Amino acid sequence: MANAKLASEASQLQRGKAFSKVALIAMFVIFMSIPILNLLFGMGFFIWFSVNIFARSGQRGKDFLWLLLGSFICLFAIALPVFMEHNRISYGQCWFYGFMLNVVVGVFIAGNRLGHLFEESSTGA
Numbered sequence: 001m002a003n004a005k006l007a008s009e010a011s012q013l014q015r016g017k018a019f020s021k022v023a024l025i026a027m028f029v030i031f032m033s034i035p036i037l038n039l040l041f042g043m044g045f046f047i048w049f050s051v052n053i054f055a056r057s058g059q060r061g062k063d064f065l066w067l068l069l070g071s072f073i074c075l076f077a078i079a080l081p082v083f084m085e086h087n088r089i090s091y092g093q094c095w096f097y098g099f100m101l102n103v104v105v106g107v108f109i110a111g112n113r114l115g116h117l118f119e120e121s122s123t124g125a
Helices: 009-033 035-056 060-078 091-113
Strands: none
Touching: 009 035, 009 060, 009 091, 035 060, 060 091
16 A cells, blocks of 8 residues: 655645744744844844845835834844833843844744745746
8 A cells, every 4th residue: 555645745845834934933033032142143134134135025125124123123122121220120021021022023024024035936946
């Protein structure tokens, strides 16, 4: 008896793309939530998105605006403990608020607004 495939190649490819998008967003949120990693990996994400926007995007101005907005929000999340010091909020609460800001950036900006950069190019080789 021959082994029947449980899923077609197209559905496997679609699942792989969805998993890679979720994994990239999760990595983004984790790396952006640790201050020193935010600076290091933040530059890497910024460069990676910038290169992809320049190479593949038909709406470069809009995409760069979303990229800069997301970058400023992530940098603001690093500095939240400094801004909240006068309110006597603990560092843990500020870190949680920064984490939530990074989730918002990861899901709504990196996932939705810049999500078209994850799709395969139709002009590829």
